[in-house]
Amino acid sequence: MCGVKVIKTVVSSILNYKFSRHLPKEKTGELEEQIIIRPRIALSHPFADGFSGSPVFSISSSGLVVGMIDYTPFCEEEFYLKFKTKEGKSLDGTTFGKYPTSISLAVPVNSIKYNLNHFDYYKNKVKKLKESEKDKS
Numbered sequence: 001m002c003g004v005k006v007i008k009t010v011v012s013s014i015l016n017y018k019f020s021r022h023l024p025k026e027k028t029g030e031l032e033e034q035i036i037i038r039p040r041i042a043l044s045h046p047f048a049d050g051f052s053g054s055p056v057f058s059i060s061s062s063g064l065v066v067g068m069i070d071y072t073p074f075c076e077e078e079f080y081l082k083f084k085t086k087e088g089k090s091l092d093g094t095t096f097g098k099y100p101t102s103i104s105l106a107v108p109v110n111s112i113k114y115n116l117n118h119f120d121y122y123k124n125k126v127k128k129l130k131e132s133e134k135d136k137s
Contacts, residue, residue: 014039014040014041014108015039015040015041015042016037016038016039016040017037017038017039017040017073017105018035018036018037019035019036019037019038020033020034020035021033021034021036022034038107038111039107039108039110039111040070040105040106040107040108041056041066041067041105041106041107041108042103042104042105043056043069043103043104043105043106044102044103045102045103045104046072046101046102046103046104047069047071047072047104048072051069051104052069052070052071053068053069054068054069055067055068055069056068056069056106065109066106066108066109067106067107067108067109067112068106068107068109068112069104069105069106070104070105070106070107071104071105072101072103072104072105073101073103073104073105074101075097075101076097077097078094078095078097079094079095079097080092080093080094081093081094081095
């Protein structure tokens, strides 16, 4: 049996979230960081792997799907440590930690609809599906 997770709180309706992506430059192949901004719905719970793609329902709109779970952003921090070796010598060091924030993000339905309506690949898929439905009738 599948488990069902219900989260009641949306932190923000729609916010513009900055994503960092690293793409190779055409001429050199070196990675270049690009900052892109995309609309997201902030949810009040960090979801584990495997929940991506799950629908986000609106209780106030009679269960209307308002988005799709995208992912949980992670914080990365460097922690400074003091520790002792087996010989008793004190050393300073660092360690890196990566942990989920207290929210997850969802893609708003309007973004999904826009992508489906404005990219040829999806337009052609929808057209073929409609044609195959007509042929079945």
